[in-house]
Amino acid sequence: MIEIVDLHKTFGETKVLTGINLKVPAGSTCVILGGSGSGKTVLMKHMIGLLKPDSGKVIIDGDDIVPMSVTQLQQVRGKFGMVFQAAALFDSMTVFENVAFPLREHTKDSEDVIRQKVRARLDLMGLKEAVEGKFPADLSGGMRKRVGLARATILGPKIVLYDEPTTGLDPITTDYVDDMILAAQKGLGVTSVVISHDIASAFNVADQIAFLSKGVIVENGPPEQLRESKHPAVKVFLETWFGKN
Numbered sequence: 001m002i003e004i005v006d007l008h009k010t011f012g013e014t015k016v017l018t019g020i021n022l023k024v025p026a027g028s029t030c031v032i033l034g035g036s037g038s039g040k041t042v043l044m045k046h047m048i049g050l051l052k053p054d055s056g057k058v059i060i061d062g063d064d065i066v067p068m069s070v071t072q073l074q075q076v077r078g079k080f081g082m083v084f085q086a087a088a089l090f091d092s093m094t095v096f097e098n099v100a101f102p103l104r105e106h107t108k109d110s111e112d113v114i115r116q117k118v119r120a121r122l123d124l125m126g127l128k129e130a131v132e133g134k135f136p137a138d139l140s141g142g143m144r145k146r147v148g149l150a151r152a153t154i155l156g157p158k159i160v161l162y163d164e165p166t167t168g169l170d171p172i173t174t175d176y177v178d179d180m181i182l183a184a185q186k187g188l189g190v191t192s193v194v195i196s197h198d199i200a201s202a203f204n205v206a207d208q209i210a211f212l213s214k215g216v217i218v219e220n221g222p223p224e225q226l227r228e229s230k231h232p233a234v235k236v237f238l239e240t241w242f243g244k245n
C-alpha cells in the first residue's frame with residue numbers, strides 16, 4: 001500500500017533523510033520508531049505529499065505521488081485519515097458534530113445515514129452514546145484521541161497515519177489508544193503508519209517496526225527482530241527504555 005524508495009531530503013545544510021526504503025503492506029501496521037529529531041515526522045509528511053523529496057519515490061496504492069500536481073495530490077489524500085498529536089478536534093463542536101463533519105463536507109448522506117455512521121464509528125472506538133453531546137474540552141486526553149480517530153476514519157480511508165498518538169498519556173489511556181489502533185486495523189482493514197517513541201506501545205500494535213536513526217532505517221521487521229537487534233542505536237534506545245521502566 002505504501003512504498004518508499006531511496007528517499008532523500010535535505011533542509012539547508014541538514015541532511016534529514018539519506019536513503020529511506022520502506023514497504024508497508026495493505027492492512028498492516030508499521031510503527032516508525034526513533035529518537036527525537038531522527039526524521040520521523042519529515043518521513044510521514046512525505047507520505048502525504050506535504051513535503052517534496054530531493055530524490056526518491058513515494059508510491060501510494062500503486063502511484064508515485066512525488067511528481068503529482070496539487071490537484072492530483074488532493075485526490076490521493078482522500079485515501080488518508082490522519083490522527084495528529086493534539087487530536088485537532090474543533091473545540092466549538094460537539095463530539096457528534098466533529099465526527100459528522102467530514103461526511104457533511106464530502107458526501108450527500110442524509111441526516112439518518114450520518115447519525116448511523118457516526119454512532120457505528122464511535123461504537124467501534126468504545127465511546128458510548130452519552131459522549132456524543134459533549135464538547136472536546138469535557139473529555140479526557142484518551143477519549144479525545146478516540147474521537148479523533150473516529151473522525152479520521154469516518155470516510156473509510158485506506159491508510160491512517162498517527163503522529164505520536166500516545167505522547168503525554170498515562171499507561172492506561174495508552175492501552176486504550178493501542179486498542180483503538182488495533183480496532184481500526186481489524187475492524188476496518190486499514191493500513192496504518194504510527195510515529196512513536198513509545199516502545200511498549202510500538203510492540204503492542206506493530207506488525208512491523210522501522211527504526212530510524214540519522215536519516216536511514218537501520219532495522220526493519222517484526223517487533224522480535226527489533227528486540228534482538230545488534231545495531232548500536234537500537235540497543236541504546238531499547239536499553240534506555242527498559243532501564244527506565
Ligand SMILES: Nc1ncnc2c1ncn2[C@@H]1O[C@H](COP(=O)(O)OP(=O)(O)OP(=O)(O)O)[C@@H](O)[C@H]1O
Nearest residue numbers: 011014016034035036037038039040041042043197
Ligand atoms: N521545515 C523544516 N525546515 C528545516 N528543518 C526541518 C524542517 N522540518 C524538520 N526539520 C529538521 O529535520 C529534523 C528531523 O525532524 P522531525 O520533526 O522529522 O523529527 P522527529 O523524529 O519527528 O522528532 P520528534 O520525535 O522530536 O518529533 C530536525 O533536525 C528538524 O529540525
